Amino acid sequence: MFDVTTIGEIMLRLSVPTGVRIETAAQFDVLPGGAEANVMAALARLGLRTAWCGALPDSPLGRLAANHLRMAGVNLEGVHWCGEGRMGVYFVEFAPPPRATQVIYDRADSCAARMTPAQVHWEHLLNTRLIHLTGITPALSPGCLEVIKETVRRARERGTALSFDVNYRARLWSAEDAAQTLAPLLEGCDLLFCNRSDAARLFGLEGPAEETVQRLAARTHARITVMAMGSEGAVAWDGAHLYQQPALPTIIVDRLGAGDGLAAGVLYGWLSGDLGLGLRYGVALAALALSQQGDMIVTTQQEVESLLVGREAILR
Numbered sequence: 001m002f003d004v005t006t007i008g009e010i011m012l013r014l015s016v017p018t019g020v021r022i023e024t025a026a027q028f029d030v031l032p033g034g035a036e037a038n039v040m041a042a043l044a045r046l047g048l049r050t051a052w053c054g055a056l057p058d059s060p061l062g063r064l065a066a067n068h069l070r071m072a073g074v075n076l077e078g079v080h081w082c083g084e085g086r087m088g089v090y091f092v093e094f095a096p097p098p099r100a101t102q103v104i105y106d107r108a109d110s111c112a113a114r115m116t117p118a119q120v121h122w123e124h125l126l127n128t129r130l131i132h133l134t135g136i137t138p139a140l141s142p143g144c145l146e147v148i149k150e151t152v153r154r155a156r157e158r159g160t161a162l163s164f165d166v167n168y169r170a171r172l173w174s175a176e177d178a179a180q181t182l183a184p185l186l187e188g189c190d191l192l193f194c195n196r197s198d199a200a201r202l203f204g205l206e207g208p209a210e211e212t213v214q215r216l217a218a219r220t221h222a223r224i225t226v227m228a229m230g231s232e233g234a235v236a237w238d239g240a241h242l243y244q245q246p247a248l249p250t251i252i253v254d255r256l257g258a259g260d261g262l263a264a265g266v267l268y269g270w271l272s273g274d275l276g277l278g279l280r281y282g283v284a285l286a287a288l289a290l291s292q293q294g295d296m297i298v299t300t301q302q303e304v305e306s307l308l309v310g311r312e313a314i315l316r
Helices: 035-045 060-072 122-126 142-158 175-186 196-203 209-220 258-271 275-290 301-307
Strands: 002-006 011-016 029-033 050-052 055-057 080-082 089-093 102-106 128-134 161-165 191-193 224-228 234-237 242-245
Touching: 002 035, 002 122, 002 258, 011 060, 029 035, 029 060, 035 050, 035 060, 035 128, 035 258, 055 060, 122 128, 122 142, 128 142, 128 258, 142 161, 142 175, 161 175, 161 258, 175 196, 191 209, 191 258, 196 209, 196 224, 209 224, 209 234, 209 242, 224 258, 224 275, 234 275, 242 275, 258 275, 275 301
Parallel strands: 002 050, 002 128, 011 089, 055 080, 128 161, 161 191, 191 224
Antiparallel strands: 011 029, 089 102, 224 234, 234 242
């Protein structure tokens, strides 16, 4: 049995150095990234047994992405290898102020977007303590929506714990469609992740984070609700206690993947039976994601522990 499994899309990230414009670029750095895959890679590096069960083209590009997951220690026996098809890609143009970092997606009709429930290795995906999902995958296509619906149905039928990160992407669907589609999938999940801006855009919840996270929990009936607050850190509510953790001071190298780092840390703590530990690990992993190139965090449990010496989550 795995500790955590997931299903979703992994893409190739093509980025240019800070200060270089994409339209004049002579070369790109190539790294894989995807919300679900990023979480599995981080947890595997912390010593947990994880599996990623998406779809990849049986091509050099698909194998490139798979190799990075294997290096992190993620199990790929549940991958559906497509004889033909493409990988989604996204281009990143890093920029110092006053310009903002730009991300351009080219993911239409990828192998992941063409997934159907018939392609899923269900026994592999469900052989776990916890399944982690995000709101990105159901927005990719009608087939992907059916995959996520079926995953939630089977997990609930088996009594397998479910984690869900809202992870709203405005380029994939409207806030109204996202809220309506995700509502039944989030209902009663064991862990719900939603950043402050998504809580406002999708659910109309604004105000102090401590109140917002509790209102979100009441609306979704999630057992544990976690809200990211950017540079202010994160807050979590378990129905009885409120946990708060400030962000770690960080020099930002690469903004992508921080939210996945937070999710990975919280899941690590939850699986260990300690939500406070999870929130501390989450802000540490988010800081590490910001401080290194690439969406996938490269770290060790010893490194994370060293960052947290003297730092305790505030419990109220």
